[in-house]
Amino acid sequence: MGRWRFARGLKACAAADDEVLTRYAAAAWPSPDILAREAPLLALDFELDGLARNAHVLQAGWIGFDSGGIALAGARSVDVRSLRQLDDSAVAVHGIGEERARQGVALQEAARSFLGDLAGRILVAHGSSIERDVIRRISRAMFGIEAPVRAICTLHLERRISPNLVGSDAYRLSAARKRHNLPGYAQHDALSDALATAELFLAQLSRLPADVRLGSLESW
Amino acid sequence: MASELSEIESFLKSTAPFDRLGDEQVRAIVRKITVRYYRSGDEILRSGEHNDFLFVVRSGAVELRLAGDELTARLEQGGCFAFPSLLRGGEVRNTTTALEDTLCYLLPADEFHALRKSSQGFRDYFADSEQERIRSAVRDLKCNRSQSLEQITIGSLVPHREPVSCSPNLSIADAASLMSDRDVSTLAVYSDGRLKGIFTDKDLRNRVVAMRRSLDAPISDVMTPSPLTLPEGASLSEAMGMMAAGGFRHIPALGPTGELRAILSATDILAHLGDSAIDTGMLVSNAASPDALIAASRQIPEGFARMEAGGFHAEHTMRFTSALGEAVHRRAAQLAEAELGPPPVPYALLVFGSLARGEQLVGSDQDNGIVMDDAVDGAGREYFAALGARVSDILNDAGYVYCNGGIMAGNADQRLTVGEWRDRYSRWISDPDEDSILRATIFFDMRAVHGSAELAANLRSPVLEQAKASPLFISYLARDAQRSRVPLGIFRNLVLEKSADGEKIFDAKAQAILPIIDIARSLAFSEGIAAVGTLERLDALADAGKMARGDAESLKDAFLLVNELRIAHQAAQVRAGIAPDNRIAPATLSPLERDYLKDAFPVVRAGLESLKRNLAGGIA
Numbered sequence: 001m002g003r004w005r006f007a008r009g010l011k012a013c014a015a016a017d018d019e020v021l022t023r024y025a026a027a028a029w030p031s032p033d034i035l036a037r038e039a040p041l042l043a044l045d046f047e048l049d050g051l052a053r054n055a056h057v058l059q060a061g062w063i064g065f066d067s068g069g070i071a072l073a074g075a076r077s078v079d080v081r082s083l084r085q086l087d088d089s090a091v092a093v094h095g096i097g098e099e100r101a102r103q104g105v106a107l108q109e110a111a112r113s114f115l116g117d118l119a120g121r122i123l124v125a126h127g128s129s130i131e132r133d134v135i136r137r138i139s140r141a142m143f144g145i146e147a148p149v150r151a152i153c154t155l156h157l158e159r160r161i162s163p164n165l166v167g168s169d170a171y172r173l174s175a176a177r178k179r180h181n182l183p184g185y186a187q188h189d190a191l192s193d194a195l196a197t198a199e200l201f202l203a204q205l206s207r208l209p210a211d212v213r214l215g216s217l218e219s220w
Numbered sequence: 221m222a223s224e225l226s227e228i229e230s231f232l233k234s235t236a237p238f239d240r241l242g243d244e245q246v247r248a249i250v251r252k253i254t255v256r257y258y259r260s261g262d263e264i265l266r267s268g269e270h271n272d273f274l275f276v277v278r279s280g281a282v283e284l285r286l287a288g289d290e291l292t293a294r295l296e297q298g299g300c301f302a303f304p305s306l307l308r309g310g311e312v313r314n315t316t317t318a319l320e321d322t323l324c325y326l327l328p329a330d331e332f333h334a335l336r337k338s339s340q341g342f343r344d345y346f347a348d349s350e351q352e353r354i355r356s357a358v359r360d361l362k363c364n365r366s367q368s369l370e371q372i373t374i375g376s377l378v379p380h381r382e383p384v385s386c387s388p389n390l391s392i393a394d395a396a397s398l399m400s401d402r403d404v405s406t407l408a409v410y411s412d413g414r415l416k417g418i419f420t421d422k423d424l425r426n427r428v429v430a431m432r433r434s435l436d437a438p439i440s441d442v443m444t445p446s447p448l449t450l451p452e453g454a455s456l457s458e459a460m461g462m463m464a465a466g467g468f469r470h471i472p473a474l475g476p477t478g479e480l481r482a483i484l485s486a487t488d489i490l491a492h493l494g495d496s497a498i499d500t501g502m503l504v505s506n507a508a509s510p511d512a513l514i515a516a517s518r519q520i521p522e523g524f525a526r527m528e529a530g531g532f533h534a535e536h537t538m539r540f541t542s543a544l545g546e547a548v549h550r551r552a553a554q555l556a557e558a559e560l561g562p563p564p565v566p567y568a569l570l571v572f573g574s575l576a577r578g579e580q581l582v583g584s585d586q587d588n589g590i591v592m593d594d595a596v597d598g599a600g601r602e603y604f605a606a607l608g609a610r611v612s613d614i615l616n617d618a619g620y621v622y623c624n625g626g627i628m629a630g631n632a633d634q635r636l637t638v639g640e641w642r643d644r645y646s647r648w649i650s651d652p653d654e655d656s657i658l659r660a661t662i663f664f665d666m667r668a669v670h671g672s673a674e675l676a677a678n679l680r681s682p683v684l685e686q687a688k689a690s691p692l693f694i695s696y697l698a699r700d701a702q703r704s705r706v707p708l709g710i711f712r713n714l715v716l717e718k719s720a721d722g723e724k725i726f727d728a729k730a731q732a733i734l735p736i737i738d739i740a741r742s743l744a745f746s747e748g749i750a751a752v753g754t755l756e757r758l759d760a761l762a763d764a765g766k767m768a769r770g771d772a773e774s775l776k777d778a779f780l781l782v783n784e785l786r787i788a789h790q791a792a793q794v795r796a797g798i799a800p801d802n803r804i805a806p807a808t809l810s811p812l813e814r815d816y817l818k819d820a821f822p823v824v825r826a827g828l829e830s831l832k833r834n835l836a837g838g839i840a
Contacts, residue, residue, distance in 0.1 A: 069326065070255040075225055181321035182257075183279040183297075185227045192227055195255070199323060202257035206321075 002219065003032070009148025016145050020112045024147055027120030032215025036205060037067040039214045041152070042121040043198035044114060044131055045190045049082060056082045057107060057134060061191025062114050063198055064121060067205055070198050077191035078113065079104035111138050115147060122218055126173045126197045128153035152218045154200050161207055176200055225250050228325070231278065235298045236815045240341030249335070254326045258282075258318040265316040271305045273326040280322025288315035293818070298811055303346050306332050345815075374459050374473050375452030376529050376795070377489070378482040383472075385410045385480070388417070388440035392428055395419060395439045406470050406483045409443050415472055415480050417443035422469070449474050452481050459484055504547045510555050510614045517548045517618035521582045521794045528791035534783040535755065542580040546571070548618055549588065549611075550670040556610035564600040565593040568671035569611065572627060576667040577737070578753045579783075581790055583800035586612065586620040587627045587662060589634035591641055591675050601635070608635050627662065638679050645683045652696040661700060664741060665752055680750070688748035697745060698835035701738030706731055706824050726817075728789070729802035732782040732824060736775055739827045743767060746835055754779055775827050778820040785813060 014025035030039050044062035048055040061077040063070060081104040104110075115135075125131040128151040139147040158176045169175060173196055174187060180203035185196045205212075228250050232238040238246055254273075258264055258280070265271055267287045275282075277299045284292040284301060292314055295301055305312045306329050336343045385408040386395055399407055399421070409417040419439055427433065427442040450459055452473040459471055469486040500523045503516035520541065527537045553569045572587040574580040590608050592600070612630030616622050628634055636644065648660045664687075668676030687693055740757040743749075749760045755776055762772035789808070790800035806814065 065255075068256075072225060072228070072253045072255065073251050075251075180257075181280050182323055183227075183231075189226075191225065195225070195227075199255060199257060202255075203259075203321065206257060206259040206262075 006148040006150060009146060012145050013147060016143055018143055020115050021139075021143055021145060021147065024115055024119045029120055029150075030122070030214060032213065032218070034214050035210075036208070036212045036214045036217050037210070039066065040121045041065050041124050041198070041201070042118050043070075043124045043194040043201070044118070045125060045193040045197065046131055046134055047188065047190045048130075048134070053133075054137075055134075056080075057110070057138070058082055058104070059190040060110050060114055061189065061194040062117060063191070063194050064117060065198050065202075067202065070195065070202070072195075074117075075191055075195065076113065076117065077189075078110045080107050080110045081105060107138065108142055111135075111142060115139070118149070122214065123149055123151040124154060124197055124201050125151065126154045126176075126193070126200070128155075128219070150218050152201065154197055154204060156219075157201070157204050157217065161204055173197065173200065177203075180204070228253065232276075232325075234811060235276065236812050237300075237342050237345035239811065240345065241335070241339055245335070245339070249327060249331055252328060252331045254328075256324050256326060258322045258324065260318055260320050260322075262318045262322075263315065264318060264322075264324070265302055265305075265312050265314070267313055267315045269312045270310045271302050271312045272310060272329045273302060274300060274306060274329070274332045275302045275316075276300050276325040276327070278323040278325050280318060280320040282316050282322055282324075283319050284314040284316050286314055293822070294319065295818075298814075299818075303332065307346065372456040372529060373453050374450060374456060374471070374484045375481065377456060377526075378473060378484050383408045383480055383483050386439060387411055388438060388443075390439050391436050392424075392433065392439055392442060393435035396424060396435075399424075406485065407439070407443075408472065408480055408483060409439055410480075413479075415447070415449065415474075416440065417445040418447045418470055418472060418483065419443040420470055444468070447472055450484075451476075456489065459489065463489075501544055501547055504544060504551055507551055507555070510552075510617070513548065513551050513555060513614065514618045517544075517620075520544050520548075520619065521800065524582045524787075525791040525794040528787050534780045534787055537787050538579050538581065538783065541582065542575055542578040545575050545580050545584070545620070546669045548620070549575070549586075549615065552611045552614040552618065553607070553670040555614065556607050559610065560603060560606055563607070563671075564603055565596045566672040566675055567592045567596075567604060568668040568673065568676045569629065570666055570676060571669050572666050573662045574665075575669075576665045576752050579737075581783075581787060581800070582794060583790065584620065585623045586615045587623055588612075588615075588629050589627065589636070590629045591668075591679055592635065592637045593672075593675060594637045594639050596637055604635050605632065625659070638675055641679050642682060645679075646686060649683070649686050649690050649693045652693045654696070654700070657696045657700045658703075661697065661738070661741065664697075664745065665737075667752055684745070684748050684750055687745045691746075694742060694746045695836050697738070697742040698831045701735060701742055701831055702828060702836065704730060704735040704738065704828075706735055706821055706828065725803045726806055727802055728782050728786045728804050732817075732820065733779065733786070733802075735824050735828055736779045739775065739824075739831050742831055742835060771827070771830070774823045778823045781816055781820050785809070785817070 010025045010029075013021040016022060042062055042064045044060070046057050047059040049058050057080045059077070059079050061075075063072070063075040065071070065074075079100060081102060123131060132149045132151050135149050136146040139145060154173075154176070155171055158171050162170075162179065165171065173193065174184065177196060177200050178184070180200065182196075182199050182203060185192050187193060187196075229246055232246050232250065233243075238249075241249075255278075264275070264282060277295050277297055279297055281294060281296040282299070282301065283294050286292050293301075301314070301316060302312070304314075310329070336346060383406070384398065384402045384404045386398055388409050388411050390398075395407055399405070405421040407419040408415060409419060417440065419442065423442060423444065428435070433442060447468075447470070448462060449472045450462065452475060454473075462471060463469060463486060471484045472480055473482045473484050475481045500516060500519050503519070504513060507513035507516050523544070524537065524541050527540060549569060549571060557563060568591050570589045570591055572589070574584055575587065588611070590604055592604055596604070608629030608631075612622065612628045622628060622630075626634070645663070648656055648663070666680065737754050740754045740761070743761050743766060744751060744757040747761065747764055747766050749757060749764070751757045751760045758767065758772040758776050761767040762769045785804065786802060789802075789804050793800045809817070
């Protein structure tokens with residue numbers, strides 16, 4: 001069903017009269033049957049102003065990569081403008097205060113930028129449903145059309161690779177990275193988290209059979 | 221403001237050689253990096269392939285094997301590899317494998333070459349040869365250590381001894397006896413945890429005795445109230461300026477929370493600026509009694525720490541410290557003679573090991589013996605037994621503790637006639653075995669520090685001749701040198717070699733200095749070279765054409781480099797009141813110093829390899 005839904009979503013994008021969406025639809029989307037090692041990927045992370053379904057995006061960080069490596073030249077990070085009164089507890093986590101939030105770029109501009117880079121790539125995120133939902137929501141609000149997203153969730157993957165760990169903390173991004181001997185990074189910066197997730201996925205991929213197919217890792 | 225890749229940026233800034241680049245340069249190259257992950261056991265580069273990247277280990281560890289075979293190095297976080305292939309145009313010689321799950325940062329070759337062009341520091345770091353790299357490392361260390369008055373803090377100058385203090389109500393008489401009991405010239409007057417004033421010897425003279433004050437008056441009446449203070453991080457020049465401007469000789473140095481840490485006196489500064497080694501030397505040479513000698517000798521570690529703080533180079537610190545050690549030994553023998561009467565026959569006090577080589581630091585035990593004229597009789601032997609025992613005892617009290625291995629004049633087998641010593645050396649040389657060589661190498665670094673130089677020379681020259689003519693003995697020496705475990709990729713290797721208490725320690729003496737000493741000694745004996753010091757031996761070998769000049773220079777540099785680190789380590793221990801040792805925790809070294817060490821080890825290893833090839837042959 002997922003594949004069908006994705007294809008239908010792309011069709012709607014193709015018919016839209018916005019260049020970002022038509023290009024998104026026309027991108028060379030990889031077949032689910034290719035090797036996961038050959039897949040074009042994009043690690044993406046949002047910092048939100050809360051956990052609510054209508055939470056605002058304050059910051060987006062993303063970076064394209066594949067199993068051959070992560071070229072930092074492609075790393076992008078934007079602060080997104082928000083005029084909303086910010087929730088103090090969220091500010092404490094991501095460190096983006098109201099003043100900084102007011103100076104960010106418009107959400108539409110940010111969205112055009114990351115949708116452009118996501119075209120033809122599989123989104124990689126730790127707990128990818130959040131990023132996927134946000135993208136759909138933004139796209140619906142901006143264009144009236146939900147851009148479909150193919151994603152690999154490193155959190156699910158980690159549960160597959162190390163299934164019997166006690167407690168949900170063991171599957172957090174930093175704990176998972178530690179198991180794969182990856183360095184400790186400061187968290188709650190969108191780009192830093194995106195890079196951390198990309199590295200985690202490379203580590204996870206090295207633990208999967210060489211012939212693992214893209215389709216068996218992604219959700220639609 | 222968009223966030224940048226600050227994690228990677230700050231990692232590079234703390235990692236050699238990127239720490240030599242400007243902030244802008246680092247920020248720019250971060251964008252050129254590709255991140256790759258290798259699983260433990262993955263082959264990263266293969267000998268014979270083409271490579272276009274400089275690799276930096278971000279986490280994990282890798283192993284380099286020349287042509288996939290001989291272990292070249294192990295690297296952990298912060299280590300760089302594959303640059304020799306870039307310098308050669310791409311051809312890889314070391315097969316590199318991930319020892320652990322490893323994250324690497326890859327910098328493209330053209331960026332690498334651009335940085336070499338634009339940054340002198342970066343270029344020096346990747347100098348084409350190990351020799352050049354280590355030379356620039358020694359140069360760097362010397363620059364860093366040559367501090368000016370601006371850079372030396374008063375906290376580093378004054379040893380952290382608890383200042384003697386009293387309350388403002390204490391009577392002058394009690395305060396004076398407190399100063400007398402604690403043997404201090406300055407008293408800190410405290411109340412409510414605050415420094416209220418200071419009181420000095422000079423105040424006692426000028427404000428109490430000369431003014432005929434009652435000794436029952438409180439000290440607060442005669443102290444200098446609210447003295448000017450400085451934080452202990454203040455520079456020496458600040459302190460000198462304050463003293464000069466205020467016309468006083470003492471400045472309390474305060475810790476971070478305003479607590480009194482020490483009182484800096486003009487004498488401390490003079491001692492620092494003056495040649496403390498010479499001052500102590502005078503005290504030693506003029507010591508009128510064993511107690512005076514012991515007291516003078518006990519100052520040597522502090523003088524050593526001051527030399528280090530003053531930016532003395534390793535060779536000077538070693539030479540001064542050895543000269544003082546020699547003076548203490550000589551004076552101990554003179555004082556023992558004064559107690560026991562003149563010696564019945566000519567003799568000489570011999571020293572062995574580091575003191576003989578002029579390479580002593582602090583905390584060494586004593587290694588010595590006595591050579592007597594062959595004409596000595598039974599009564600004479602008893603005299604030297606008493607003399608040897610006395611010398612050993614004085615030295616022990618003076619800080620040169622008894623030798624665990626019994627190599628000291630207090631033991632009968634260390635008091636021999638010229639003929640007996642010759643026989644002993646002759647047995648070691650003509651009939652070597654692994655065990656006796658192990659225990660005898662120290663005897664082959666020998667020098668007379670007191671008494672008849674002629675006796676010592678009569679002993680030394682036949683030993684040199686016989687050794688040179690005994691290839692079997694030389695090959696045993698050369699093989700003995702191979703026992704030392706020179707770390708490979710150093711810190712990775714040290715992790716594998718944890719000490720008994722689980723701490724990761726680099727033994728600077730056993731793992732770097734001793735092998736160099738062994739190399740120089742083995743080769744010097746094979747050529748009949750009389751020099752005893754390691755640097756002198758290496759020079760003599762190069763002069764004689766027995767060692768390539770470049771190899772000799774590299775070994776000298778490695779020797780000095782590791783000794784610089786040892787000296788800094790021991791000086792810090794002396795300042796902290798800890799018994800000095802050679803066990804350096806890698807974490808206490810800067811990334812740059814670690815890199816220097818990584819360059820030094822291949823030099824030592826190459827020296828050992830060459831020694832093995834040339835001299836140790838013929839023995840299984």
